[in-house]
Amino acid sequence: MKPSIVLYKKLPADLRQRLDQHFNVIEFNGMNSTTRPQILDALQQAEGLIGSNGKVDKELLDHAPRLRGVSTISVGFDNFDVEELTRRGIPLMHTPTVLTDTVADTMMTLVLATARRAVESAERVKAGEWNGSIGADWFGVDVHHKTMGILGMGRIGLALAKRAHLGFDMPILYTARRQHAEAENSFNARRCDLDTLLAESDFLCISLPHTDETFHMISREQLAKMKSSAILVNAGRGPVVDEEALIEALQTGVIHAAGLDVFEQEPLPKDSPLLKLPNVVALPHIGSATHETRYGMAACAVDNLIAALTGNVKEFCVNPEVLKK
Ligand SMILES: NC(=O)C1=CN([C@@H]2O[C@H](COP(=O)(O)OP(=O)(O)OC[C@H]3O[C@@H](n4cnc5c(N)ncnc54)[C@H](OP(=O)(O)O)[C@@H]3O)[C@@H](O)[C@H]2O)C=CC1
Numbered sequence: 001m002k003p004s005i006v007l008y009k010k011l012p013a014d015l016r017q018r019l020d021q022h023f024n025v026i027e028f029n030g031m032n033s034t035t036r037p038q039i040l041d042a043l044q045q046a047e048g049l050i051g052s053n054g055k056v057d058k059e060l061l062d063h064a065p066r067l068r069g070v071s072t073i074s075v076g077f078d079n080f081d082v083e084e085l086t087r088r089g090i091p092l093m094h095t096p097t098v099l100t101d102t103v104a105d106t107m108m109t110l111v112l113a114t115a116r117r118a119v120e121s122a123e124r125v126k127a128g129e130w131n132g133s134i135g136a137d138w139f140g141v142d143v144h145h146k147t148m149g150i151l152g153m154g155r156i157g158l159a160l161a162k163r164a165h166l167g168f169d170m171p172i173l174y175t176a177r178r179q180h181a182e183a184e185n186s187f188n189a190r191r192c193d194l195d196t197l198l199a200e201s202d203f204l205c206i207s208l209p210h211t212d213e214t215f216h217m218i219s220r221e222q223l224a225k226m227k228s229s230a231i232l233v234n235a236g237r238g239p240v241v242d243e244e245a246l247i248e249a250l251q252t253g254v255i256h257a258a259g260l261d262v263f264e265q266e267p268l269p270k271d272s273p274l275l276k277l278p279n280v281v282a283l284p285h286i287g288s289a290t291h292e293t294r295y296g297m298a299a300c301a302v303d304n305l306i307a308a309l310t311g312n313v314k315e316f317c318v319n320p321e322v323l324k325k
């Protein structure tokens, strides 16, 4: 008999068929307050779990006595209790690499859109405000040759450094726990401490995961150290930036603008002050959201689950220590 798995994300038909070849698939339309109790019931029998955007915590794992592998259709895994999974010997698989270039493209989009006020200007055109030669009240600021500061020089940070340095002649600064030789050798990136990054960056670009260490790494005190002309771009995770402090900084001119793909609460609440600020470009967490990349991520996640449940994991495991047991 094929092992049972729980799927909580709609997959392209061919990938769903690939899962069906290996497993008895119990499918749910997302993990939310309605489906979660049903998912907990189904997990009594399930040996695998695959999806994205749902909390995989101790409560869920307590309902999953037979679980042997978990696969997330994302690179970030802050919604998983990795410690608990590891304690139970369950591999957590994720999808790095396949999305790196697309997310870096999104970050560059945010850099350009905020600096050149592209969204705001387009909205003004649609509102019929383009009635003659535009004046300085429509102008943006240059991107090329400005200093880009990268916080989170991982795969995505490196791909962003490549775009900024080779495409836009931007000097690159970065803050990291360790030295990143490829960024330094290929894109002339210079490592510095956080205070220097804040003080010298024209664009502060965040591609950090959400961890206990990175939570509110950018708060009121850090924002005050930035240039008043600086633009903050966050496509890592919302909680890395103290959103209340950011709103205040944007309202009072402590910094110039922000381009945001991620938020402390998602979807962004409809009454968020961010939505009223003309100097904010807010995207609905679309970092990896192209047809090609989302397909690639789903395919990678399906392969990852098959590998985890057949004992063939070679890469993309968040907690590889469980494989040695
Ligand atoms: N907006 C979106 O749609 C998307 C968002 N993401 C987010 O981007 C994140 C990064 O992805 P990716 O680049 O592939 O991941 P990587 O693991 O390659 O990069 C993360 C980097 O963050 C660094 N880092 C972690 N903690 C700290 C810290 N306390 N101080 C300084 N640096 C730190 C790591 O440093 P070190 O090298 O020292 O370990 C690492 O270089 C994901 O975790 C996810 O949250 C990802 C995809 C899409």
Ligand SMILES: O=CC(=O)O
Binding pocket: 073, 074, 075, 076, 077, 099, 287, 288
């Ligand atoms: O935010 C998206 C991810 O893949 O992580």
